[in-house]
Amino acid sequence: MFSENVEVVRRLLGAFNRGDFGALNELDARAELQDEPRIPGAGWNYGYRGAVEWAEKLRQSFGELSFAIDEPSEAGDCVITHWRAEGAGKRSGAKVAMAGYCVFNLARGKVCRVEFFETEGSAVAAARQRCR
Secondary structure (H helix, E strand, O other): OOOHHHHHHHHHHHHHHHHOHHHHHOOOEEEEEOOOOOOOOOEEEEEHHHHHHHHHHHHHOOOOOEEEEEEEEEEEEEEEEEEEEHHHEEOOOOOOEEEEEEEEEOOOOOEEEEEOOHHHHHHHHHHHHHOO
């Protein structure tokens, strides 16, 4: 049985995977979401509108894209997890697969920050600094 914080993250990713951006109610209105840093032009997206734009940008580039998380662990108010994404380029049809680590910060039962990392060690170090 997973904790409520892990379930919040799972529900948020489920809404994204369904393309149901109106159901992103697991997201804090002032949320900060990082683009995966290995993607050219990566940056930060802010608030609910930024989250929707981020999701739409990914869907425009990759069409069907799905995220999954493995091995979630908690550090205070954060969920640290290995993630993987699979999809296909919308124009090229080329298969795309990426993976890494992510820290989801939560406050008052909502995701307020999502940050991507290439290694588990860097995700854990960030969580130690940021999470209560």
